[in-house]
Amino acid sequence: MLLFARQQARCEADAQDLVQDSIFESWQRDGGDGPPALSLVYATIRRRAVDLARSHDRRVARELKTSSEIPPCWFDTPVEDRERILLIEQAMRALSPMYREVLTLKLWGGLTFAEIAETLQVPANTAASRYRYGLAELRKLTKEVLA
Secondary structure, three states, X not given: OHHHHHHHOOOHHHHHHHHHHHHHHHHHHOOOOOOOOHHHHHHHHHHHHHHHHHHHHHHHHHHHHHHHOOOOOOOXXXXXXXXXXXXXHHHHHHXXXXXXXXXXXXXXXXXXXXXXXXXXXXXXXXXXXXXXXXXXXXXXXXXXXXX
């Protein structure tokens, strides 16, 4: 069954998950009395693999579409402002994830350093220093843009 799932799936982990999920689903469909019919398990593996591939392809297409689009503006803003927003967003993406999440929680989430510390499970002083370092890095990345 695993060999068949490997042929249907795009990676080893997906193949293993397909086998386990398909055996369980087939067992439930077969009434749960004894081992499910092998033909039912193989059909379930194939069906689940197709569903998984379609789901993956849709997700990738959706992510590519949203990453290449200019985000919609809620208010009518001048072109220069929209360009500045895009450049700041690019700078935020270039930040280290630990700085980006603290800046996002502080600036857009409106959380205090104590709340950020609780959310990220770090000391409050660490959250505050990550915020300072993140702002400094963001200033460096946007220096030419905002000047």
